[in-house]
Amino acid sequence: MEALIALILGTLTACGVYLILRARTFPVVLGLTFLSYAVNLFLLIMGRLTVGNPPIILDGITDYADPLPQALVLTAIVIGFAMTAFVIVLALKAHAELGNDHVDGTHKL
Amino acid sequence: MINHIVIAPVLLPLLAGVLLLLLREKNLQWQRLLSLVSVLAQVGLAVMLLAAVNGGEILAYAVGNWQAPFGIVLVADRLSVWMLLVTALLSLCALSYALRGADIDGKHFHTLFQLQLLGLNGAFLTGDLFNLFVFFEILLLASYSLLLHGGGRQRTKAGLHFVVINLVGSTLFLFAVGTLYGTLGTLNMADLAVKVAQTPPEDVFLVSTAGLLLFGVFALKAALLPLYAWLPAAYANTSAPVAALFAIMTKVGAYCILRVYTLIFGAQAGPVANLIEGLLLPLALATLFIGMLGVLASTHLRQQVAYLVVASIGSLFIALGLNTGAGIAAGIYYLPHSTFAAAGFFLLADIIAKRRGEMGDKFEIATAIAYQRLFGVLFFTMAVLIVGLPPLSGFIGKFLILNAAISHPSLPIIMGVVLVSSFMGLVAVARSGSLMFYRALPAEHVVQTSVGQLAKELMPVISLLLLCILLVVCAGSIMEFSLATADQLLQPAAYIDAALSDGVIR
Numbered sequence: 001m002e003a004l005i006a007l008i009l010g011t012l013t014a015c016g017v018y019l020i021l022r023a024r025t026f027p028v029v030l031g032l033t034f035l036s037y038a039v040n041l042f043l044l045i046m047g048r049l050t051v052g053n054p055p056i057i058l059d060g061i062t063d064y065a066d067p068l069p070q071a072l073v074l075t076a077i078v079i080g081f082a083m084t085a086f087v088i089v090l091a092l093k094a095h096a097e098l099g100n101d102h103v104d105g106t107h108k109l
Numbered sequence: 110m111i112n113h114i115v116i117a118p119v120l121l122p123l124l125a126g127v128l129l130l131l132l133r134e135k136n137l138q139w140q141r142l143l144s145l146v147s148v149l150a151q152v153g154l155a156v157m158l159l160a161a162v163n164g165g166e167i168l169a170y171a172v173g174n175w176q177a178p179f180g181i182v183l184v185a186d187r188l189s190v191w192m193l194l195v196t197a198l199l200s201l202c203a204l205s206y207a208l209r210g211a212d213i214d215g216k217h218f219h220t221l222f223q224l225q226l227l228g229l230n231g232a233f234l235t236g237d238l239f240n241l242f243v244f245f246e247i248l249l250l251a252s253y254s255l256l257l258h259g260g261g262r263q264r265t266k267a268g269l270h271f272v273v274i275n276l277v278g279s280t281l282f283l284f285a286v287g288t289l290y291g292t293l294g295t296l297n298m299a300d301l302a303v304k305v306a307q308t309p310p311e312d313v314f315l316v317s318t319a320g321l322l323l324f325g326v327f328a329l330k331a332a333l334l335p336l337y338a339w340l341p342a343a344y345a346n347t348s349a350p351v352a353a354l355f356a357i358m359t360k361v362g363a364y365c366i367l368r369v370y371t372l373i374f375g376a377q378a379g380p381v382a383n384l385i386e387g388l389l390l391p392l393a394l395a396t397l398f399i400g401m402l403g404v405l406a407s408t409h410l411r412q413q414v415a416y417l418v419v420a421s422i423g424s425l426f427i428a429l430g431l432n433t434g435a436g437i438a439a440g441i442y443y444l445p446h447s448t449f450a451a452a453g454f455f456l457l458a459d460i461i462a463k464r465r466g467e468m469g470d471k472f473e474i475a476t477a478i479a480y481q482r483l484f485g486v487l488f489f490t491m492a493v494l495i496v497g498l499p500p501l502s503g504f505i506g507k508f509l510i511l512n513a514a515i516s517h518p519s520l521p522i523i524m525g526v527v528l529v530s531s532f533m534g535l536v537a538v539a540r541s542g543s544l545m546f547y548r549a550l551p552a553e554h555v556v557q558t559s560v561g562q563l564a565k566e567l568m569p570v571i572s573l574l575l576l577c578i579l580l581v582v583c584a585g586s587i588m589e590f591s592l593a594t595a596d597q598l599l600q601p602a603a604y605i606d607a608a609l610s611d612g613v614i615r
Contacts, residue, residue, distance in 0.1 A: 028273055032273065032276050035280045036280060038280075042283075042284060043286075047291075072290070075243060083250070087273070090253075090257070093257075094265050094266065094269050097261075098266060103269060103270070105269075
């Protein structure tokens, strides 16, 4: 399970980094989204992967699931959403004002 | 006894920002009044907090009365409150300049301004690493919108770069935070400081990776080489009051580096002690030198000021990178100077650019502007201030930094880089000043502004200059305070005690 998650994380991050380095705004936005997926998943599994363990203290239980990363990841998801929305609007505005979707706004077709 | 004043600098701008949203666009006078009152109140709060922590007390405030390390704490010590005061004074000057008309170029300027202050104040007060991330995002989201305020092609282009690079930075921040939580099981900074010293040997690699990732993120915010490239375009193309306010943004990165690498990865951190020692100083020297090359190569005045900001970050980090009490104290003195000087220069550059008509702030010969001599004198004073010639605060700051470096093994290199780059800055600023003021063509018809109008326009610039002069006049007591602050930072036990045990209503 850990290996699978690590593989997913690595793939998401690699795709994200590759897309961010592209010269057009749309792939860059997509890359940022991939990176934020990767980091959300990463935060979630920092509480370790457990199945069926309670997150609150009960009698006679020794193994617990860590609830804190879920709170952290919720915050991170909300912030990530806001940022993605903002950067999409900005990319559209840049396209409208600069006449093309190159990140430097100077590309001639 | 709990002190609710600690959370007030966070709540006040939030409340003011929401109220401003309710006031809508129509009531411009009320909006301006509310915004100004909120900023004035923040200056008052910062002064009250300064009086409360000046004796060395550390005030902790458990938000929602959840005790640390399980809840979030806000901690006010000397450094935090010093940053709050600098922010409040700077924002007062930036806001009073914006009231001259820049605030109606687009919508919701005042709301965004207050939210930016909320993010800044929160980042300085928080004692929790994840909470620091949240406040970073608040201040960044407000800064994205402020940067783009008013619109325009160049602004949009620079804004896009600024937003994307900072979003990548935020992702790295979360990776670092996640790694620290996964290995040490806490995100409270005081608790981290305790736990990091007992890092098991197999986790040392992970913890130091997270620590260095965090350094990368903070270096990005602070515009330390090689992560400074976003700054000149962003600062040179935004509106003047926003550029002035942004003079504090790079200092947020500096504050975070100072806090995290004295408290968590400081001398007491066991296997990861002094994590960035040996890394900070060379980067700082390179930033100063490259920044000054940028100052020399600039083609516009505002671009030149933006590069001066980069160079000043270099000087600041040289002081912090010495990693001694005297060095950190010199940095704490230099920080408000460089903030006020850069902000004042941005505002002055805008006032001059407006009067030069089509030429704007380009370094080309144009017709003389009205009150040529007055502007020449102001420009000269600003140049002396920012380059660091006597008798203004820049000189004292640089002197303190070099004085602190005397016993450092790499003194020759530090001395060489600081003095050579100061000279480069002097040449560059003297050249731009003489080009704009001495070589101006005689004007045929000059647009005159009344003296009263001019005085109102120049008031924020003069106030910032006066603040710098105050730094000179009160240099003795400020230096005493800085040394005490450095002392407090280098002995984090008091901070840890305050953050982990106090702050809860019992």
